[in-house]
Amino acid sequence: MISTLNRWKRLLVPCLAAALLLAGCSTAGETDADVEEFLGVQLQSQTTELTAQDALKKAQDFIDAAAPDQFQLSLTSEETQTVGTQQLYMIQLTTQVGGAAYDPSLGVDAASGILYSCYADGTLKPAAEDEHWESITEMASLTPEEQQNLTEANNYASQILEDGTTDFVLTLKTGRYVYADGNAVYVGYGGNVQQTLFHDGNEGVVVDETTLLARDMNFDGYEDILLATSSGGVNSYYYLWLCDPAEGNFVAYPDFEKLASPTPNAETSRISTYERGSASDYTQGVWEWDDTGMLVEVSSYQVASDESGNVTISSTDEAGETTEFTVTSEEYTTVNELMSGALVDYCISRYGGSEQRAFTFEGMKEVTDINCYSVLVTEGGTPTVRLFVDESKTYMVMLDEDCDGTPEETVNINE
Structure with a gap:
């Protein structure tokens, strides 16, 4: 069988999706x-x-x-x-x-x-x-030339699978096909290996559609190649080779394998990373490409707990401003439950649903003599409302809809 990326792994190719990192036919709500x-x-x-x-x-x-x-x-x-x-x-x-x-x-x-x-x-x-x-409807977005390229790549990939060279072949819209082993990645075209991309090892990795990927990581319209460096861990790391359309080859991007669980966002032309440290500790980062073709971290958010159970949250925004605060484990647990439950439901009822909506805990703040959880709500990265949640009566919320730090209205989110 031919497996290919983005869940169209046996199509005239497989993906990218991603818009949908990542598209398919949903049957939700149907009988x-x-x-x-x-x-x-x-x-x-x-x-x-x-x-x-x-x-x-x-x-x-x-x-x-x-x-x-x-x-x-x-x-x-x-x-x-x-x-x-x-x-x-x-x-x-x-x-x-x-x-x-x-x-x-x-x-x-x-x-x-x-x-x-x-x-x-x-x-x-x-x-x-x-x-x-x-996911086969994604084929409609391909040009006739891309479909023809994928058909030809699929035929060569079939031959490679049949002769036992490998168990998985990735096909690209350019007509190239890619397979890998513990030493290198092999890029073929027209029945010949065009390029051998060596790496520093990926012991234990089973090469399949989850570990050998095609993604446009630098948002130039060309598929790049990623290969997992390891398997079985809580975090995912990949080698990255960027497509150089001018030279017609792939070039290794240095130290990309240090970034945990990288996910490209075509809408923002940025890459997000997520590294889990323990059950409660993690680090999130947002990266973008600069004019020299290098990745630069533009913001970060880190959660770390100590032996006493206190949780320190530190963040750096795009302006370079850094904030840090520490809360108890009980406070941290409570606000996370609110940000995944009652506050989400209230914002949907008041402002409508939004897939771009995100909640960020800003720490404990005293507002009108009340100790509150401060939660900033953003949509697509833009602040839309700040919620000051009464620590003793978490159903009482003060709304700061212009995000200037002063609430304009107090509501009971249970009503």
């Missing part, structure tokens, strides 16, 4: 009948067996819903074939661009009517449950 109708899959038992043409129509309905205008379908035989323990009508898919045979093909159980994804290695998955089809 089982709705989902079955959309996918073109009938899961209930049939009273009579399907004919070959019934099976072809069922497969066509599924593809029309999941991947319109992407494939041509044809029966491999008018008779059922034994696949594992199933008797299936087999339907071959060929791509509209390039006319290449596609993996997986589809199979329809003649008795039950269930539609299966049938992979070249013999794996069967009910198509309605196969995440491969959930």
Whole structure:
């Protein structure tokens, strides 16, 4: 099987998503009948067996819903074939661009009517449950040239997998394909290895779609290559090779493997990092590329606890201003519960829902002679309201909607 990035791992490539770091078809809120109708899959038992043409129509309905205008379908035989323990009508898919045979093909159980994804290695998955089809609509965003490139890369990747060179090959929109071992990353094109990228080791790493990735890390429109340095830890670290389109190769970015769990954000052109130290300790960072092509940390937020259980929170904002304060473990626990529960619900009811909304604890502050938890609410990094939560009556909140430090209104968030 060909695995490729961003969950389209067996498409004419796989991802990036990410907008969606990271896209798929959601069935949230739909009934089982709705989902079955959309996918073109009938899961209930049939009273009579399907004919070959019934099976072809069922497969066509599924593809029309999941991947319109992407494939041509044809029966491999008018008779059922034994696949594992199933008797299936087999339907071959060929791509509209390039006319290449596609993996997986589809199979329809003649008795039950269930539609299966049938992979070249013999794996069967009910198509309605196969995440491969959930992200295939991302192909619509690719140009015909990119689709053709991916088809060609997929064909070469198949050969590499078949000869046992590796168990996973990543394909790129440029037509290149990438695989790795404990010594290096190999970049191929047209059946030949174009570039060998050596690294300092990744002992214990199983190379698959979670450890060998294609991401546009410097936001120049080209896929870069990441390889995990280790496995099994609470934090993830990667080697990074940036695509140099002018030279047509990849260049190692020094010391990128020191950044924990790096996540690119295409909307802000920044990279966020998150390093877990213990159950309660962690460090967050935000990085951006400067004019020389180097990553620079623009803000940070750190939580550290001591032996007594007190928690020190320190942060540096984009202006370079640093703040630090210490609270008790009880105060820290309480405010975190508020920021993940009651305060979230209240802000949604008053200001509407927002995926960009974030809550930041600013410490304990005395406001109008009341000791309060100070919580700053931002949307997309812009301050929108400051909440002063009464320490003794956490349902009483003073609102500072112009974020000048002085509340304009007091509300009972339980009402």
